Amino acid sequence: MIVLHIDMDAFFAQIEKRDNPALADKPVIVGADPKGGRGRGVVSTACYIARKYGVHSAMPISQAYKLCPHAVFLKPDIERYKKVSQSIMKILAHYSTLLEQVSIDEAYLGLEVNDYEKAVKIAKRIKKEIYEKEKLTCSIGIGPSKLIAKIASGKNKPNGFTVIRPHGVEKFLKDKKVEIIPGIGPKTAEKLKRLGVKTVGDLRRLTQEKMEKLFGKRGRELYLFARGIDERTIERERQRKSIGKEVTFERDISSPQEVIEVALELLKEVLQEAKKENFHFSTLLVKIRYFDFETHTAQTKVNLCTPRGCTNSYTPGVYKMALLKLVLKFLGKKKIRLVGVRVK
Numbered sequence: 001m002i003v004l005h006i007d008m009d010a011f012f013a014q015i016e017k018r019d020n021p022a023l024a025d026k027p028v029i030v031g032a033d034p035k036g037g038r039g040r041g042v043v044s045t046a047c048y049i050a051r052k053y054g055v056h057s058a059m060p061i062s063q064a065y066k067l068c069p070h071a072v073f074l075k076p077d078i079e080r081y082k083k084v085s086q087s088i089m090k091i092l093a094h095y096s097t098l099l100e101q102v103s104i105d106e107a108y109l110g111l112e113v114n115d116y117e118k119a120v121k122i123a124k125r126i127k128k129e130i131y132e133k134e135k136l137t138c139s140i141g142i143g144p145s146k147l148i149a150k151i152a153s154g155k156n157k158p159n160g161f162t163v164i165r166p167h168g169v170e171k172f173l174k175d176k177k178v179e180i181i182p183g184i185g186p187k188t189a190e191k192l193k194r195l196g197v198k199t200v201g202d203l204r205r206l207t208q209e210k211m212e213k214l215f216g217k218r219g220r221e222l223y224l225f226a227r228g229i230d231e232r233t234i235e236r237e238r239q240r241k242s243i244g245k246e247v248t249f250e251r252d253i254s255s256p257q258e259v260i261e262v263a264l265e266l267l268k269e270v271l272q273e274a275k276k277e278n279f280h281f282s283t284l285l286v287k288i289r290y291f292d293f294e295t296h297t298a299q300t301k302v303n304l305c306t307p308r309g310c311t312n313s314y315t316p317g318v319y320k321m322a323l324l325k326l327v328l329k330f331l332g333k334k335k336i337r338l339v340g341v342r343v344k
């Protein structure tokens, strides 16, 4: 099998530019409101012009404002982006049933071919079709595994096209910094540096036991990644529509304080999971069931955020306030049996 990793270029910013041609030559930053440099959220996506000023995803919006005050700052419109995302995933699904959507703008596609020439042709068709239908560019990486395809797609962004054939994997990885391996972030890289490990080649000097000691459960996978080996399969059904949690109380609750506490705890868990899964959402929902099984739901738009960005802590005040508003409607009436929190 040959794996393609398709990654849209500066997805949110690109959509904004497509839909408003006046933005074409301007630095565009999608994210939190900069509030003249005092805003507290983060950058969700910066277009390539803004990146020239040093602005990047997940950077505090106040810092982005300092670097590029004349940029056009836009709030993310996740629902609009999701529609575009669905259209792109539909295009991809035509080429193979082995499709794994990783996030709103990223997917793996497994091709049941062993011929790289064929895979390249298909990938070029995909790129062209996405551009023709959506007027958006993407970067595609082609390789023998998810690991290599993903690294390849990041190599020549934007509008990149990179092929790494099996015999080139070892050599390709050898001199790269360890950060190139997905799962090795700046913190881990720092830890490794102290051990004298800077490149993937260096990483190969560590035994599997050592790696397991350092990274726990992930040790074995990273040990194999360093050698270009990736045992992960393409997971088709992974795309989630929503993330939610609920709790049924041991006994029906009448204290509003208690219900609120539980709701906030559920919110925290839901947001943590959304972050872990890189799940983008625009709506917050609350479910309340009274002791007599009368059940209500309420929802509100929280169209401010993506897992990567717009807020610093991921359990930000903005969600809490939205949640409290929803929950308060249902309190002080009857005893409560169940509380649920969901984002979609």
Ligand SMILES: [Mg+2]
Binding pocket: 007, 008, 009, 010, 011, 105, 106
């Ligand atoms: Mg992208």
